[in-house]
Amino acid sequence: MPSWRPGACHSLPVTPERxxxxxxxxxxxxxxxxxxxxxxLLMHAERHHPxxxxxxxxxxxxxxxxxxRELAGRARRMANxxxxxxxxxxxxxxxxxxxxxxxxxxxxxxxxxxxxxHTINPRLHPDQIVYLADHAENTILFFDLTFLPIVEAIAPRxxxxxxxxxxxxxxxxxxxxxxxxxxxxxxxxxxxxxxxDWPQFDENTASSLCYTSGTTGNPKGALYSHRSTLLHTxxxxxxxxxxxxxxxxxxxxxxxxxxxxxxxxxxxxxVGAKLVFPGAGLDGKSLHDLFEAEGVTMAxxxxxxxxxxxxxxxxNNLGFSTMRRTVIGGSACPPAMIEAFEKxxxxxxxxxxxxxxxxxxxxxxxxxxKHKELSVDQxxxxxxxxxxxxxxxxxxxxxxxxxxxxxxxxQTGDLQVRGHWVIDGYxxxxxxxxxxxxxxxxxxxxKIDADxxxxxxxxxxxxIKSGGEWIGSIDLENIAMAHPAVAMAACIAAxxxxxxxxxxxxxxxxxxxxxxxDELIKFYEGRVARWxxxxxxxxxDSIPLGATGKMQKNKLREQFRDYKLPTA
Ligand code: ADP
Numbered sequence: 389m390p391s392w393r394p395g396a397c398h399s400l401p402v403t404p405e406r407x408x409x410x411x412x413x414x415x416x417x418x419x420x421x422x423x424x425x426x427x428x429l430l431m432h433a434e435r436h437h438p439x440x441x442x443x444x445x446x447x448x449x450x451x452x453x454x455x456x457r458e459l460a461g462r463a464r465r466m467a468n469x470x471x472x473x474x475x476x477x478x479x480x481x482x483x484x485x486x487x488x489x490x491x492x493x494x495x496x497x498x499x500x501x502x503x504x505x506h507t508i509n510p511r512l513h514p515d516q517i518v519y520l521a522d523h524a525e526n527t528i529l530f531f532d533l534t535f536l537p538i539v540e541a542i543a544p545r546x547x548x549x550x551x552x553x554x555x556x557x558x559x560x561x562x563x564x565x566x567x568x569x570x571x572x573x574x575x576x577x578x579x580x581x582x583x584x585d586w587p588q589f590d591e592n593t594a595s596s597l598c599y600t601s602g603t604t605g606n607p608k609g610a611l612y613s614h615r616s617t618l619l620h621t622x623x624x625x626x627x628x629x630x631x632x633x634x635x636x637x638x639x640x641x642x643x644x645x646x647x648x649x650x651x652x653x654x655x656x657x658x659v660g661a662k663l664v665f666p667g668a669g670l671d672g673k674s675l676h677d678l679f680e681a682e683g684v685t686m687a688x689x690x691x692x693x694x695x696x697x698x699x700x701x702x703x704n705n706l707g708f709s710t711m712r713r714t715v716i717g718g719s720a721c722p723p724a725m726i727e728a729f730e731k732x733x734x735x736x737x738x739x740x741x742x743x744x745x746x747x748x749x750x751x752x753x754x755x756x757x758k759h760k761e762l763s764v765d766q767x768x769x770x771x772x773x774x775x776x777x778x779x780x781x782x783x784x785x786x787x788x789x790x791x792x793x794x795x796x797x798x799q800t801g802d803l804q805v806r807g808h809w810v811i812d813g814y815x816x817x818x819x820x821x822x823x824x825x826x827x828x829x830x831x832x833x834x835k836i837d838a839d840x841x842x843x844x845x846x847x848x849x850x851x852i853k854s855g856g857e858w859i860g861s862i863d864l865e866n867i868a869m870a871h872p873a874v875a876m877a878a879c880i881a882a883x884x885x886x887x888x889x890x891x892x893x894x895x896x897x898x899x900x901x902x903x904x905x906d907e908l909i910k911f912y913e914g915r916v917a918r919w920x921x922x923x924x925x926x927x928x929d930s931i932p933l934g935a936t937g938k939m940q941k942n943k944l945r946e947q948f949r950d951y952k953l954p955t956a
Contacts, residue, residue: 427586437660465580609815641689672700797837
């Protein structure tokens with residue numbers, strides 16, 4: 389048993405009575421009290437990194453360059469303009485936008501003013517976007533021109549939006565649009581006065597709102613606060629986390645509409661890093677060109693995006709000149725991808741786990757001192773894990789009986805977390821109280837080793853239960869993805885008369901490559917316990933991806949609901 393003991397860490401709830409008693413009996417420190425506000429990040433960047441560049445590939449087609457000084461000035465103008473248009477504390481302001489400098493301005497103008505930035509995923513169905521805008525009671529909706537057709541479709545249906553703002557200049561405004569109260573972003577900036585004192589308020593005030601993807605039922609909102617965001621930012625920048633500094637040039641491929649682009653818009657201001665925004669150009673060539681032209685040192689994104697990049701680089705025999713590391717998360721990063729980045733391209737992979745309910749970072753895989761001595765292959769094996777918690781988060785693994793599971797790297801159970809940036813309930817009380825004795829159940833199945841490295845083996849709804857035993861689908865997918873002919877693989881449960889469920893591997897091949905069912909089944913020999921080997925393989929032209937680039941296994945389960953296994 390490791391030194392870790394179940395239930396070793398307890399904290400008492402801070403009740404008003406305890407606070408009052410503490411004040412009576414205890415000497416308080418004589419330190420300044422400054423609320424942890426998002427505007428402080430922008431003020432810091434403006435004052436200490438005014439010349440640092442922000443480069444954006446724009447919807448208009450060009451590459452736009454600005455600085456933190458201009459970002460702060462334009463955010464103040466926008467805050468003034470919004471106030472003149474009636475913006476109040478806690479109003480929810482929606483965005484449908486790519487990663488770009490205007491979106492960043494809104495991150496600060498809206499939250500800095502005390503209102504709530506509600507970033508909406510434009511890849512969702514218009515019905516879902518209407519649902520989200522209504523549920524959040526958005527009053528203004530900002531949108532990139534790419535999404536004009538979506539806005540035209542939803543404008544007559546949304547209930548609370550009073551104004552729509554096209555994020556462009558007067559010359560590019562859509563002509564003859566039927567959208568009511570359509571405003572121009574650059575006109576708003578021009579009409580906003582340059583002076584604006586960022587208001588000071590309670591750091592627990594809501595700052596931004598993100599909804600879960602809602603693969604089951606309606607999406608639920610996670611409402612972040614200034615305090616939770618600032619603490620997340622401080623911890624996320626640390627060397628054992630994203631390891632960001634003023635010497636970095638960061639390109640977040642992860643969208644600003646997906647859980648605050650993993651906190652990078654805040655971290656970059658805090659450390660004064662150069663920022664490069666890819667806009668809508670997320671294909672391998674556009675990304676690689678931008679990495680090279682701007683001297684990108686660090687990027688972040690989901691595995692599916694990196695697949696496109698790696699395929700482009702392999703096909704064109706390209707390398708990286710400045711890229712040093714890439715953060716990969718959102719779904720499990722296949723070990724074959726980690727190896728390609730590390731060995732072929734000399735780019736260090738930082739595997740991260742998080743979720744909307746954590747805004748989003750929970751764990752990051754970085755080496756402890758003793759692991760620096762490991763061989764490259766041993767390190768690669770460690771990097772396939774999702775890593776250790778950031779300071780500010782705690783985690784545990786829980787068995788079905790509610791008891792904690794030991795950190796032995798073998799036993800799996802439900803992953804629960806708590807911490808400064810974990811929700812304690814969903815927006816508007818949806819889903820009632822999600823917590824279990826003060827811990828948030830993540831819905832992930834995981835194990836933790838004695839060094840505190842957590843590894844996700846599955847989502848609880850994706851687990852395959854064969855004869856009462858769990859088979860982790862992620863392991864099986866990772867093995868298939870290591871086969872040179874496999875582009876993407878999903879492992880789902882297929883019905884079996886004897887074992888209830890058995891693994892069925894759904895495979896999309898790489899273009900021009902071939903592999904047979906039997907070859908793939910044989911590929912598992914020696915790589916996994918025999919009873920874990922998939923019973924069958926089906927080849928498909930494409931695997932459905934959700935709005936955040938993750939495989940939609942629920943759709944595959946539906947598609948193959950009546951699949952008859954050869955072993956059945
Ligand atoms: P959704 O996938 O529903 O849109 P999130 O974006 O919040 O919601 O995703 C959170 C989930 O994504 C986690 O609970 C986990 O299942 C999965 N996930 C995130 N990062 C990783 C990772 N590195 N490895 C495996 N799964 C991950």
